[in-house]
Amino acid sequence: MNPDVLTFGIEEEFFVVDRRGHLSQAGDDVVDAAEAAADDAEGELQHELNRSQAETATDVCRTHAEALRQLGGLREGLARAARTRGYRLLAAGAPPLSQVDPPRITPNPRYQRMAEHFGATAWTSLTCGCHVHVAIPDKESGIRVLGRVRPWLPALLTITANSAIADGYDTGYASWRYHQWSRWPSAGPPPQFASLDEYESIVDGWLRSGAILDRGMIYWDVRLSEKQPTLEFRISDVAATPAEAVLLAVLARALVATALADDAPPPKLSNEVLRGRLWRASREGVTGCCPHPRSGDLEPVKVVLDDLIALTAPALEAAGDLDFAREGTARLTAEGGGADRQRRAFAERRRGEDVVDLVAGDS
Template identity: 80%
Template sequence: MNQPMGDVLTFGIEEEFFVVDRRGHLSHAGDDVVDAAEAAGDDQGELQHELTRHQAEAATDVCRTHTEALRQLRSLRGDLDGAARRRGYRVLPAAAPLLFDPNPPVITPNPRYERMAEHFGATARTSLTCGCHVHVAIPDKETGVQVLNRIRPWLPALLTVTANSAISDGYDTGYCSWRYQQWSRWPSAGPPPRFASLDEYESIVDGWLRAGSILDRGMIYWDVRLSDKQPTLEFRIADVAAVPEDAVLLGVLARGLVATALADGAPAPHLSNEVLRAQMWRASREGVTGCCPHPKSGDLEPTKAVLDDLVELVAPALEAAGDLEFAREGTARLAAEGGGADRQRRRFAERERAEDVVDLLTGD
């Protein structure tokens, strides 16, 4: 289990976006924008289709440094935005739709997506959200399960870093991450339990498959899961970030947690899933400028203090990867300026027009 702290782990980041028209309403142009951006972009990263035609996805290559990840995210966002604007659309980095749309989303014409929509009905058609996923390299799946057990208590703090869905359907939801509440309706979503072994992890997945609550292993929607396609631990907890700097901050904190867990031989803490689920609810409501349960006590503390303690906990891993200054500056910036949800609320409060929030997030 123990891995030297000096071994820098690779990581990668995936971001989902809405493709909207000039007014900010969801468009059906996601597939066209992805195809056009792929044709015009460079060779770094990857652009992908998503569940609905209102969305587009960007994924970095495997990265070793935060500067590399940041450069790729900026480039991928620019490629998508350029392709969208040439066609009269905009790419919106928001985790929930800002404007109300009475029509159900249009499912991307893909056999798997169409089967999901048929099987899960309104859950698939109304859980319209955009997330940010971070992959961090692990030696093997058995080790990955042990790491997952160790990092579970820090999931609420990680959720606050990119919380970016306060405004949805034209009103203030009262949550900083409304996406997390919406996404939790999927039967396999939410915080993972503390696993006794990889066999227990697999037995739960097998039970889901037998029950038909997932159709394939790609629908394991725990906040953190073992990736089936890569030797990574995949953090699926977060909203798509308002700015790429927040996404990379999430990435380096996740990598720091994994590296610290690999180097630490202490037993995984005992934290019931019922309590962790409640802590996740609180974090999704409060975001970076509110309060968050502290992993060591379970008591509410200012999120700034919890994130500061997280950075100090993983500081040796951050320093080994060249991330420590970036992480400290990023958490200080969030504490001073707020995150995506706070930006949304400030703009919405001016005239109570979600269209203004669209303009803010798209840079118009």
């Protein structure tokens, strides 16, 4: 492995549901039980905003094989802890079944403050995402990279789109989670920043207005991480499978590496146009069409992802990811992703419970 290859990490959020598939209040208990049983397992388990959720985070990774191993182990540990307590773990961007009562907020002072300040936005934020961290030299470099990766955000969104069925019906979107999450005032695509100072001035304005309570609530689709020297991609649903999560991660890493090596000015793309492209990508998913980052014209997602791989091929090859990325995107665009599998499970009987059974994978 080339020592200059950028490191990365992956965070995943999951729902903890009862046997029928309704959200439970057991997320904290399942996380604690999985931690107690983990011994020296790789990665980390974390509590989330709602008590129906659990979160995992890999250690710093260098190879896709390493990330696959860690994600598989973390998911299995959580799923085992859930099963032993009569619950199930769902890797879905939104709950497949409707909920009579919203789950309670995790008893954490920060989360409680968020719930009091943001009201229903906080306690009805029933979404699960996948966050990819990619190492950057410094924040100034991160701002330059951010401007270059913005046009590719719609393509990245399609890769793990995994929330077509929500509240017991077909939403008409491959990623319904993306729309639900966009209710937060700090969510959505980041603007084109001229400098780090401009980035900080917007964050300061949010803090002054109360649109965010702290810097951890900067929810742009891609942002400078507040805790690690990384660029954090937050665009995606939690992936249906570890392999799809790692495909997203290696493409994000390759985009960052390619952008770091590019001295050309970033392409001009207004946030209004980018929002429209993201809407289309969230609707279509990986088997549909997506605006091409270069032309803005609709193209099959397969074409867009093939062009993304062509653009980032030197970085993918240097990291040992080129074959993995080619094979993964070919399989995904041919067979469909999480949203497509949800729809196939839902189609026969129009029952959200069938989607729960598919996603839980334990019955």
